[in-house]
Amino acid sequence: MFPSDNLKIFSGSSNVALADAVCKYLGIPIGGAKIDRFPDGEKVIRVEDDVRGRDCFVMQSTCRPVDEHLVELLIYLDCLRRASANRITAVIPYFGYARQDRKDEGRVPITAKLVANIIATAGADRVLAIDLHARQLQGFFDIPVDHLTGELVLSEYFRGKKIDKLTVVSPDVGNMKMAARYASRLGGELAIVHKKRMSGREVEALEIIGEVEGRNILMCDDIVATAGTVCSAAKLVKKRGAEKVYVGATHGVLAEQALERLGQTPIDEVVVTDTIPLSERAKKHDNIKVLTVSAMLGEAIKRIHRNESVSSLFNNV
Numbered sequence: 001m002f003p004s005d006n007l008k009i010f011s012g013s014s015n016v017a018l019a020d021a022v023c024k025y026l027g028i029p030i031g032g033a034k035i036d037r038f039p040d041g042e043k044v045i046r047v048e049d050d051v052r053g054r055d056c057f058v059m060q061s062t063c064r065p066v067d068e069h070l071v072e073l074l075i076y077l078d079c080l081r082r083a084s085a086n087r088i089t090a091v092i093p094y095f096g097y098a099r100q101d102r103k104d105e106g107r108v109p110i111t112a113k114l115v116a117n118i119i120a121t122a123g124a125d126r127v128l129a130i131d132l133h134a135r136q137l138q139g140f141f142d143i144p145v146d147h148l149t150g151e152l153v154l155s156e157y158f159r160g161k162k163i164d165k166l167t168v169v170s171p172d173v174g175n176m177k178m179a180a181r182y183a184s185r186l187g188g189e190l191a192i193v194h195k196k197r198m199s200g201r202e203v204e205a206l207e208i209i210g211e212v213e214g215r216n217i218l219m220c221d222d223i224v225a226t227a228g229t230v231c232s233a234a235k236l237v238k239k240r241g242a243e244k245v246y247v248g249a250t251h252g253v254l255a256e257q258a259l260e261r262l263g264q265t266p267i268d269e270v271v272v273t274d275t276i277p278l279s280e281r282a283k284k285h286d287n288i289k290v291l292t293v294s295a296m297l298g299e300a301i302k303r304i305h306r307n308e309s310v311s312s313l314f315n316n317v
Contacts, residue, residue: 007305008051008085012060012076014069018093018274019059021294026302031056035072043072045079055305056085057128059297062096062115063253063276070096070115074122081123089304090124093275093293094251098133099223101140116140128300130275130293131222131250146310148300150222150250150273151178153291155185157271158218158248165243167191167215169208171233175221182220182248189215193233206236213241224249224272227258231265244268251275252290254282262287 010031011019023030032048058080060073073090080088100111119127119141126144138145166188170179176192183190191210217237219230224247234245245267252272259281262270270285272278273293282288296313303310 006054007057007301008049008054009057009059009301010047010076010080012058012069012072014061014063014072015059015093015274015277017277018061018292018294018297021274021292022059022298022301025295025298033076043068043075045072045075047079047083051080052084053086055087055089056080057089057091057301059091059093061094061276062092063094066096074118077119077123087125088123089126089128089301090119091128091297091301093130093297094253095129095132095137098137101134101137112137113140117142126304128297128304130273130297133222146300146304148293148296148310149314150275150293151181151185151220152296152314153273153293154220154248154250154271155182157291158182158246159186163188163216163218163244163246165215167210167212167217167242169193169210169212169217169219169233169237171219171221171229178220178222182218186218188218191237193236208236208240212237215242217242217245219245219247221247221249223251223253224258224270225253226255227261227265231261231267234265234267238266247271252278252282252288254279254288256281259285 008031009023010033013035019030034046036044038044058076060069062070077088097111097115103110120143124143127141128146130148131150132147138147166186168179168183168188168190170176170192180190191208191212194207219233224230230247247267247270249272270288273291275293300310
C-alpha cells in the first residue's frame, strides 16, 4: 500500500487499463473525472476530485487517434492548472510525433518540439515518458523530464527465457547502442544489419555485420510501427542460417501493414509493452506477447511524488 492523500492520478481515454494497473500497484484509487463531448464533438473534462494543492499525474499515451488523444491531454492539464493543483506531471507512456524531431528536408516542421511546447503551455510542470525514440528529445521540453526505458522490462523477460547461443541484432545502424546494451545485459553476441530505405514504408536489409548462423536472434527496437525494418532483417538472418528469431520493442504501434508483414515473416515471438493498447486484430496474433510497464511507472510516480531519485531505478539493470 502507498497511502497518500496528497497524490492524485488521473487517466485519459487512451490507455485506461494501464492507469488502473499503476494505481493498483500504488494501492490508491484512480482520480475521479468525467470526459464528455459537446454536441459538435468538442471534448470537455470535469475533474470530480478536489485537487487544490495536490500532486497530480495525468496518464495519456498520444497513440491513435493521435491528435484526439493529444488534445485531450492538453485539456486535462489546463483543467488541473485552473483547479489549483500544486504540481502537474504529464505521464506519457508513448509520445506521438517523437519521430518528427528534425528538418531532414526543406519546408517541414519539427513537430516534436511543437508538441513539447504546447504540453508545457497547457500546464504541465514536468513530464514522465518512456522511450522518446531519441533521448535528446528530453531537451525539447523546457520543463523537467524523467525518461524511463522499456529495456528494464524487456531485458528482464528475455533474461528469464535463458536463450542460449544468443546474438542481439540491431536491425539498423541507428539502433546499435540499444542493441549493445541488450547484448551486455543478456550476455549475447552483437550483430548489425545494414539496410536501404526504398521509401517511407519499404526497407530492404542488405548485409549483416556479425555472425548469425546457428544462433538464436533477438532484434530490439523502441517502436514497431510498420514492421518493415524488423521483418526485412528477420528474413535476412534466417537466410543466413539463424535459428529462432525474437523481436522486442517498447511501443507496439503495429499498424495494419505491420500485422500483415509479421504474419508472413519467420519470427518466433514479438514482445511489446502496454504503453499502447493492442488493436483487436493484434490481440489475435499468436506470437505477440505484451509485458506491462505498470510497476515501473508506478515506482517512478512514487519516487517523483516523494522527491526521490528516478534514475536509481536503472542502477541494477
